[in-house]
């Protein structure tokens with residue numbers, strides 16, 4: 001990996017909220033420089049203003065090939081190179097539906113962000129990293145990348161797709177010294193999850209907590225720590241891996 005004094009330069013998609021925001025904060029604390037690439041610029045810009053010169057906010061929709069190329073180009077123009085990428089932007093299903101009731105429009109909406117978005121991001125990032133001699137890419141999958149839950153077929157399929165894409169990209173780019181790994185969070189306390197549980201009775205939250213042998217939902221910082229490890233040279237022999245960060249959810 002290209003690195004000067006241990007300081008790295010990277011992009012975090014969906015870095016304006018939740019897990020992405022926690023990654024931006026953690027990576028900035030560690031002295032790295034980060035481009036936040038998010039659909040919604042307002043919170044990304046607030047975060048960049050708060051964290052200072054080491055963070056740049058760029059408006060990007062990961063479903064757009066042009067935007068993915070532009071987020072990489074802006075990173076290189078502004079900070080000089082691209083050492084790592086955290087492909088975190090994602091969306092959940094609006095309703096709990098059986099496969100036959102999801103409908104093609106909702107299926108395509110979820111696939112566009114969660115799978116096409118990671119494909120387009122990895123494509124743009126790997127091309128750049130290949131030119132500069134290597135790098136590390138971390139794709140945020142989910143426990144739903146290796147197991148399923150009822151009523152979330154499109155989300156489950158998209159996150160399984162991310163794990164497959166990660167392994168394929170790891171093989172494609174190993175000769176170029178680009179490591180590609182996936183992280184599989186269990187349920188995490190973020191706006192995506194809080195919104196989902198807000199209207200539910202307390203027993204539903206307890207049931208969700210109980211799916212994790214550790215007995216609780218994760219904090220976004222706990223995912224960010226795993227991401228920080230994966231992008232760092234400490235993980236230099238890890239590629240093509242799926243790392244569960246799920247309180248034992250998938251160990252059962």
Ligand SMILES: NC(=O)c1ccc[n+]([C@@H]2O[C@H](COP(=O)([O-])OP(=O)(O)OC[C@H]3O[C@@H](n4cnc5c(N)ncnc54)[C@H](O)[C@@H]3O)[C@@H](O)[C@H]2O)c1
Nearest residue numbers: 014016017018019039061062089090142185187188190192
């Ligand atoms: N929260 C959980 O319980 C949980 C569990 C496992 C995996 N994940 C995954 O973690 C990732 C982050 O989830 P979160 O809970 O932090 O969500 P969140 O809703 O808090 O944040 C998602 C961020 O992605 C951005 N985004 C959405 N669509 C985008 C697009 N097309 N282009 C660019 N940015 C876009 C949003 O603006 C937002 O800033 C997602 O991939 C999600 O599937 C979340």
